[in-house]
Amino acid sequence: MSNVESERKIKMNALEIKGKVNTALCYANVVEDEAIEQIRRMCDYAMTEGSQIRIMPDVHAGKGCTIGTTMTITDKAVPNVVGVDIGCGMYTVNLGKDDIDFEKVDEAAHFIPSGREVWEGRQEKFDLTELRCYRELKDAKRLARSLGTLGGGNHFIEIDEAADGTKIMSVNLLLEDEEAPVIWRGPVIAGVVKQFWTDVMWGDLDYLFVDMPPGTGDVPLTVFQSLPVDGVVIVTSPQDLVQMIVKKAYNMANMMHIPVLGVVENFSYLECPDCGKKINVFGQSHVDEAAQELGIPVFGKLPINPAYAEKADEGKFFEIDNPYLAAGVETLKNL
Secondary structure (H helix, E strand, O other): OOHHHHHHHHHHOOEEEEOOOOEEEEOOOOOOHHHHHHHHHHOOOHHHOOOOEEEEEEEEOOOOOOEEEEEOOOOOOOOOOOOOOOOOOOOOOOOOOOOOOHHHHHHHHOOOOOOOOOOOOOOOOOOHHHOOOHHHOOOHHHHHHHOOOOOOOOOOOOOEEOOOOOEEOOHHHHOOOOOOOOOOOHHHHHHHHHHHHHOOOOOOOOOOOOOOOOOOOHHHHHHHHHOOOOOEEEEEOOOOOHHHHHHHHHHHHHHOOOOEEEEEEOOOOEEOOOOOOEEOOOOOOOHHHHHHHHOOOEEEEOOEOHHHHHHHHOOOHHHOOOHHHHHHHHHHHOO
């Protein structure tokens, strides 16, 4: 493959951010709008002319310059650009499907040097003399002992775990302020969905459920195109428009060649605690007719139950005995 072909292939997998005098290639799936604007402004400056600008996957907006910036600038000194994550990298190991003891991992991580600390002895075998800049290095021995440390600016996608062992990943877990709104455009949301699949160490799972927002937008499209989905369960409610909504979701999955396993009706009815009468709070159910027309089973009709809401608020929904989804459970077992 020629250099021109290699460069063309690289550009196809990167986001091009164009300024007045240069264009940067960004290799991140998710980029903040603020970071993109910082990079674009940098590409407007004359000092970037003639340089190759590459933005690393851990990019984020910085105070003076975008963190993750690398550039082949050689004849200028720019204080707010020089030394920003230059040469940063990550060593990745495939742990397979073994169960992970998170407490032991956390405990072990505390013994790994971070920040300005280095190992007492050399841990990684790498010949620094092969570097073109070797003669310019001031403390090669310290650099050799820094290999395999955590450094001072690393980023990890952490996973949460419920009391019953269910592993959970959500955008809200990544926010400093849990009440902050997530105002992201479609491409950014799509990138996060991919990262939840590729960058989260789930361990050995029986099932992985992706709770998608309503409709047929960017998130379900990304899930269908990027994840190895075995099937879709449509969740709906008993309003008059339910048949149209169910059909839209069904048709999208069908167009993407994803099997629809069944449909669940939520908020189906409210059962009076005194007389047991079923009250159709949101109107008469139409899910059976829609499911019959599409040839898919109804997995269950979930009632409005204050006890369920209470357990959900307490984070103990796994304690609920839910007989309404028995048909759906059997279908999943047979996948």
